[in-house]
Amino acid sequence: MATETTGAAAAPGIIDVQLALGQICLDRGSAAQAAEWFRIAARSGDARAINMMGRCFERGWGVPADPGQAAACYRKAADRGDAWALFNLADLHCRGEGVPADDAAAYRLYAAAARKGHAKALNMLGLFHECGRAVPVDGAAARAFFQAAAEGGDCWGRFNHARMLILDGRLEEALPWFRRALDAGFPDFYRCMADALAGHPDPRLRALARQAAAMAEAGTPS
Incomplete structure (x- = not known):
């Protein structure tokens, strides 16, 4: 899968390491471990990590699939300016999963992500x-x-x-x-x-x- 944690600061930090470990676990099929790393990283308030927790809830990676929880994570990360979260929340509005089906809201979110x-x-x-x-x-x-x-x-x-x-x-x-x-x-x-x-x-x-x-x-x- 293509990672959604790109765009991190050049200097590596603890959050970057946690996100990288989560991605490695995900790529190796260890979804539960991946979700735990993303959860740990998300405690810092990092928008990328919160978005990845949204992906876990959307796709059922290491946690029960819950589109409502996914939407809440995406919204929180989108409010912090994360482009992937804006895109992912738009996708949910397109499909009407976890949020009402709303093409106008989806378009606005896609446009916000595109501007980034x-x-x-x-x-x-x-x-x-x-x-x-x-x-x-x-x-x-x-x-x-x-x-x-x-x-x-x-x-x-x-x-x-x-x-x-x-x-x-x-x-x-x-x-x-x-x-x-x-x-x-x-x-x-x-x-x-x-x-x-x-x-x-x-x-x-x-x-x-x-x-x-x-x-x-x-x-x-x-």
Whole structure:
């Protein structure tokens, strides 16, 4: 999983060590130990640690899954300015888990995260503008947000930017972005990309679909 504890101060401190230990435990499948490290770090009031406790409650990592508790953690961390917490709370509002389903609230939170440079939030703003959720349909705005997300390194942003380029008849420009999306993805993303491109008439896109499917099967980037 991609860590959400990035952005720490350059000089390592005790909170940074606790967060790193929690992430190591999480990556090794020791969810209960990970949750304990995040809980210890969160006692300091560190927004990153509080956000990670929210993730534990959202995903059931070492604690019973509780979307309401997850939302409370995210809100507390978001109030301290954490970009990941803003994004995660927006996601809950999108799905109506632990908080009321509220597209307008989700959009505001994604926008706040995007102002902090959160690439995944930029991609979500693009989707909202493309689909007309909380805001009027605006293809130009969607394209601008997808491009910003792609340039920021988000795999979905790269995929959606490439998708828009194809719709605009710019296939040659789209191909490198699809390839770059594979460099930044994860198994569920690879499966979605494979499904989306498998039936395309261009053989290069079908080849990318096969590559994505193989990466999804392997479970790790190639």
